[in-house]
Amino acid sequence: MTGWWERWFAGPGRCCLCGGPHRVTPWAGVWDRICMSCRGRLHRIHLPVCPRCGRGGTRGTTCEDCIHHPPGVLERNVAVLRYNAYAKELIRLFKYRGRECLALPLAEMMAERVFECGIRANALVSVPLHEDKLRRRGFNQSELLAREMGRLLRLPLIPVLVKVSPTLPQSRKSRRERLKALRGAFRVKPERIPGADQGTWLLTDDVYTTGTTLLECARALKAAGADRVCSVTLAR
Structure with missing residues (x-):
């Protein structure tokens, strides 16, 4: 006893x-x-934030990055943490050092943030890896996060996005270089998603840097008939 x-x-x-x-x-x-x-x-992001990308410290106004983003593609991103040294280390351990057990607590933080921000999605979709990178790494960290979030939020994970062309690491590139490298890199299979025009699709990824990856994924979903696309990331 x-x-x-x-x-x-x-x-x-x-x-x-x-x-x-x-x-x-x-x-x-x-x-x-x-x-x-x-x-x-860990530095949690608190309100007010940029209404489009979720960056903190903006007094609720649109930040400089988002001013250049086209409207009506990715409507909103929400994020949990500032991308400081410890958040970066957690993501490194998760992605490259076999700490896949971190998927659950990190996804819990993200699911909590989605609920707090009032996003009511109909389905989750993760940012895909190119098949070559997926084969080398063995798993897609964004998919693991989305799978755990789907269980917590009781939402289906629908893997309709594919990355059709490989790209070099984007972390050291400028926004313009990222946009050029990623343009057309994502596709939806099938080309039209049944029922996609009803409700909100919620993209998941680990980090929002310039937003180019999420923007291109949202563009592919919108082209396939998605009505509204939002996203959630662990860090911003």
Whole structure:
């Protein structure tokens, strides 16, 4: 009896991000399952934000990046964290160091953000990897996040997007270079999605940098008949 009680009510537990000792009950929310050390290194994005990309610190006005984005393609992005050193490290561990177990807590943060921002989507779709990169990495981090989010939000994950041309890493490119490299890189299969014109499609990805990848994915979905496309990212 004592062991059962300690397990469910007084066990030390583990931080869901770093794995360090952290006293928490199993049913606690995601932020309560994160230790104080990790929480201190994560910078959550709070309102007001840019209404289009979710960047914090803009006093609720459209930021410089979004002024140049075409209207009516990607209507809105929401993000959880600023892309600081610790957020970058978590994403690196998740994508390249085999810490796929991070998908659940990171997706919980994203699902919570979607709910808080009032986005009511009909379906989820993840940003795809080109088949060559998927074969090398073994998994698509955006798909893992979307799968967990779908379970939490009770939304279907519909994998209609494909990346038809490989691209070099985009992190060091300018917005103009990214746009040129990614133009036409994504397609929808089939070309028209049955029922796509009803409701909102929610794109998922790990990081919003310039928004070019999400913009091009949204463009492909809109061309296939999607009525409204929003997105959610872990970091911005």
